[in-house]
Amino acid sequence: MEHSILLVEDDEILAENIQTYLERKDFEVTVCHSAEDALEQLSTFAPDVVLTDNSLPGMSGHDLIQKLRVSAPDLKVIMMTGYGNVEDAVVAMKEGAFHYVTKPVALPELKLLLDKALATDRMERTLSFYQEREAQKSGVQALIGESAPMNYLKNTIAQLLDAERRMANTDLPPVLVEGETGTGKELVARALHFDGPRSKGPFIEFNCASIPSNLVESELFGHEKGAFTDAKDRRTGLVEAADGGTLFLDEVGEMDLILQAKLLKLLEDRTIRRVGAVKERKVDLRVISATNCNLEQMVQQGKFRRDLFFRLRIISIKVPRLYARGEDILLLARHFLSIHGKRYGKPNLHFSDQAEELLLSYSWPGNVRELRNMLEQTVLLAQSDTIAAHQLNVCLSLVDDPPMYQHEPQHHEPRPVYSGTESMNLPEVERDMVRKMLDKTDWNVTKSARLLGLSRDMLRYRIEKLGLARPDKRQW
Numbered sequence: 001m002e003h004s005i006l007l008v009e010d011d012e013i014l015a016e017n018i019q020t021y022l023e024r025k026d027f028e029v030t031v032c033h034s035a036e037d038a039l040e041q042l043s044t045f046a047p048d049v050v051l052t053d054n055s056l057p058g059m060s061g062h063d064l065i066q067k068l069r070v071s072a073p074d075l076k077v078i079m080m081t082g083y084g085n086v087e088d089a090v091v092a093m094k095e096g097a098f099h100y101v102t103k104p105v106a107l108p109e110l111k112l113l114l115d116k117a118l119a120t121d122r123m124e125r126t127l128s129f130y131q132e133r134e135a136q137k138s139g140v141q142a143l144i145g146e147s148a149p150m151n152y153l154k155n156t157i158a159q160l161l162d163a164e165r166r167m168a169n170t171d172l173p174p175v176l177v178e179g180e181t182g183t184g185k186e187l188v189a190r191a192l193h194f195d196g197p198r199s200k201g202p203f204i205e206f207n208c209a210s211i212p213s214n215l216v217e218s219e220l221f222g223h224e225k226g227a228f229t230d231a232k233d234r235r236t237g238l239v240e241a242a243d244g245g246t247l248f249l250d251e252v253g254e255m256d257l258i259l260q261a262k263l264l265k266l267l268e269d270r271t272i273r274r275v276g277a278v279k280e281r282k283v284d285l286r287v288i289s290a291t292n293c294n295l296e297q298m299v300q301q302g303k304f305r306r307d308l309f310f311r312l313r314i315i316s317i318k319v320p321r322l323y324a325r326g327e328d329i330l331l332l333a334r335h336f337l338s339i340h341g342k343r344y345g346k347p348n349l350h351f352s353d354q355a356e357e358l359l360l361s362y363s364w365p366g367n368v369r370e371l372r373n374m375l376e377q378t379v380l381l382a383q384s385d386t387i388a389a390h391q392l393n394v395c396l397s398l399v400d401d402p403p404m405y406q407h408e409p410q411h412h413e414p415r416p417v418y419s420g421t422e423s424m425n426l427p428e429v430e431r432d433m434v435r436k437m438l439d440k441t442d443w444n445v446t447k448s449a450r451l452l453g454l455s456r457d458m459l460r461y462r463i464e465k466l467g468l469a470r471p472d473k474r475q476w
Contacts, residue, residue, distance in 0.1 A: 002026055002027065002028045003026075003027055003028065003048045003049070003114075003118055004027070004028045004029075004030065004045075004046075004047040004048050004049075005022060005027050005028065005029045005030070005047055005048065005049050005050075005051055005114065006030050006032065006038060006041065006042070006045070006047035006049070006050045006051070007019060007022075007029055007030065007031045007032070007051050007052075008032050008033075008034070008035060008037075008038045008050065008051070008052035008053060008056065008061070008064065009031070009033065009051075009052075009053045009080070010033050010034065010053065010055075010056050010057055011053070012033065014105070015031050015033070016031075017107075018051070018105065018107070018110070019031055021107045021111075022110075022111070022114075025111055027114070030045060030047065033057075034056055034057055034058055034059070035052070035056050035058065035059035035060070035061065035063060035064040036058055036059055038050070038052070038064060039064070039067060042068075042071070042072070047075070048076070048118060048121065049075075049076045049077070049078060049098075049114055049117050049118065049121075050064075050068065050075060050076070050077045050078070051077075051078050051080065051110075051114075052064055052065070052077060052078070052079060052080065053079075053080045053081075054079055054080065054081045054082075054088050054089075054092070055082070061079055061080075061081075061092065062088070062091065062092060062095060064077075065077055065079070065092055065095045065096055065097050066095055066096075068096070069095065069096040073096070074121075074124070076098040076117040076118075076120065076121055077092075077096065077097045077098055078097065078098055078099050078100065078101060078113060078114070078117060079092040079093075079097045079099075079100040079101075080100070080101055080102075080103060080105060081100055081101075081102055081103065082102070082103050089102070098117050098120070099113055099116070099117065101113055138187075138190035138191065138193075138194040138203075139190075139191050139194050139195045140154060140157055140158065140161075140191045140195055142187050142190070142191065143157075143184065143187055143188070143191060144328070144331060144332055144335055145325055145328040145331060145332070146327070146328065146331065147320075147324075147325040147326050147327060147328045149320035149324055149325055150320065150325060150328060153188070153317070153318075153319065153320065156317055157188065157191055157192065157195075157317070160175075160192065160315060160317075161192070161195050161196055164196055164197055165196075165197060167197070170197045170198060170284075170286075171284075172196070172197065172198070172286040173314040173315050174267060174286070174287045174288070174289065174311065174312050174313075174314050174315070175189075175192060175287075175288045175289070175314075175315040175316075175317060176252075176288075176289050176290070176291070176295075176312045176313040176315070176316050176317070177189055177288065177289070177290040177291075177317050177318075177319060178290070178291060178292075178295075178316065178317070178318045178319070179290075179292065179318060179319030179320070179321070180292050180319075180321050180367055181292045181366070181367065181369070182322075182366045182367035182368055182369030182370055183319040183320065183321055183322065183367045183368060184319055184367075184368050185250070185290040185292075185319055186205065186248070186250065186290065188290075188317060188319060189205075189246075189248045189288045189290060190203065190248075192246075192288060193245070193246040193248075193286075193288070198244070198245050198246055198286055200244075200245075201242075201243075201244035201245025201246065202241060202242055202243075202244065202245035202246075203242075203245055203246050203248065204238050204241050204242035204245065204246070204247050204248065205247075205248040205250060206219065206220065206238050206247070206248070206249055206250065207250045207251050208249055208250065208251045208252055208253075208254045208255045209250075209251040209254035210251075213255075213256045213259070216255065216256075216259055217258075217259055217262065217275055218231075218235070218237070218275050219237065219238060220237050220238050220239050220259075220262075221237040221239055221262065221272050221273065221274055221275060222234075222235050222236045222237030222239075222240060222272075222274040222275070223235050223237075223274050223275035223276050223277075224274050224275065224276035224277045225276075226276065227274070227275045227276025227277075228275070228276070231275075231276065234274075237272070237274065239266065239272050239283055239285065240272070240281065240283060242283075242285045243283050243284055243285055244284055244285070245285060245286070246285065246286045246287075246288055247285050247286070247287050247288070248288045248289075248290070249263075249287065249288070249289040249290070250289075250290045251290070251291060251292070252289040252290065252291050252312065253291040253292075253293030253295055253298060253304060254293075257303075257304075257305065260304065260305045260308050261305070261308075263287075263308060264305065264307060264308045264311060266283070266287070267287060267308075267311050267312070268311070270282060270283055270284065270285075271283070287312075289312050295309055295313075296309070321364070321367055322364040322367040322368055322370075322371065323362075323363045323364050323453050323454070324455065326360075326455075326458070327360075329359050329360055329364070329371070330351075330356055330359060330360065332368060332371060332372075333351065333356075333359050333371060333375060334350075334351070336371065336372045336375045336376075337349050337350070337351070337375055337378075337379065337387070340375055340376050340378075340379035340380075341379055343379075344379050344380055346379060346382060346385070348385045349379060349382060349385055349386075349387060350385060350386060350387065351386075351387045352386050352387060352388050352389065354388065354389040355387050355388055355389045355391070355392055357389070357430065358389045358392055358394065358430075359371075359392065360458075361430055361452075361454070361462070362394045362396075362453070363452065363453020363454065364453075365395075365453075374392065374393055374394065377393055378391050378392060378393065430462070430466065431466045431468070433452070434448075434452070434459070434462055434463065434466060434468065435466075435468055437451060437452055438463075438468065438470075443470050445459055445460060445463070
């Protein structure tokens with residue numbers, strides 16, 4: 001494949017020599033003898049690299065670079081400068097030039113420099129492609145759901161993004177995303193980044209519980225060579241890698257108190273110090289953190305710094321658990337069924353009515369993650385296009401009681417567990433489960449709903465649907 005070069009050189013003999021050499025190396029070369037001619041040529045011609053002299057009649061090479069930085073910021077420019085004028089070349093690189101070469105020009109050296117510029121351009125285009133593809137599937141549109149809790153969540157995110165777009169600068173406030181494990185906290189963080197003012201910058205995520213605490217500091221803040229036994233080279237940390245973008249700290253409640261102090265300094269001063277370094281470095285980033293812990297309780301217990309807690313939750317967003325999202329369960333289940341069906345070559349899968357009833361009645365302690373993973377197994381083992389209730393491998397014995405308010409008494413009555421020897425007739429199983437729980441709580445609908453992982457209205461609906469009534473016929 002031929003690459004096009006725009007050569008801007010007023011010395012006709014030198015320009016001809018460079019053109020002849022590069023054309024022999026399979027480059028397509030267009031020659032202009034002034035910066036003004038080059039700008040006119042660029043209105044109809046899109047070269048891969050611009051090679052320009054500094055000393056030109058009329059507009060200088062520096063002026064040309066400054067104009068190209070505005071009109072074609074991604075275009076690679078190489079400056080040619082006379083021997084002894086290296087200072088001009090350094091200035092040109094600060095203005096946006098890719099590199100420079102001194103005269104007299106060594107043509108093989110020029111060829112290597114052009115190859116390097118083209119390779120860098122390819123790498124940047126590839127990176128840009130993957131970033132754009134990531135952005136397309138990471139915005140607010142990735143949050144699937146039409147229930148009231150999800151609409152409230154989406155509206156909150158939209159209001160925050162709208163406020164951020166109105167800000168005069170991109171020094172965005174920290175956000176704390178709270179929710180149970182598997183609810184989609186990372187999707188919320190990605191939506192805030194890829195739909196926000198920093199979408200062109202990197203999105204760097206780090207799980208604070210994923211590696212031992214003694215390695216977290218080096219991973220986040222980097223280290224200098226020789227800082228500790230295995231530090232054989234200097235390493236840039238994830239905080240510096242997120243410069244210009246967003247740092248997402250998942251499971252921030254697992255961070256120890258020493259690192260919490262360093263994180264607080266980062267949030268307040270926007271500076272970091274690598275392990276083993278003396279000099280502090282300024283960084284420009286936005287911090288989004290997420291947790292499934294009760295940070296307020298951890299603050300009271302002395303396990304989490306009070307000042308960091310208030311600094312992290314300038315903006316607080318709560319992600320609802322799946323059982324509270326009602327019909328969203330079916331929406332998500334059909335979405336995952338379609339995705340897994342395409343992956344495993346089973347595109348026509350659908351749920352039976354009984355399967356959908358089970359999906360709605362189960363409390364999903366693992367939330368969306370549990371639903372997605374369970375359905376992958378279901379699709380993999382499916383032998384027909386209809387997914388029946390008995391094919392849904394839900395874990396009734398692992399269902400936890402939903403969280404209760406502090407003023408409510410804690411109840412630990414066991415849930416009814418069905419063994420594989422019992423009937424798999426779903427309506428009968430559901431009827432028996434609901435009746436046993438109501439009998440156990442003396443027909444206290446609120447308490448029964450809490451223990452079954454349902455909302456009160458959902459349980460009332462099932463009582464009516466199943467035709468259940470108290471033995472003494474009193475109204476509940």
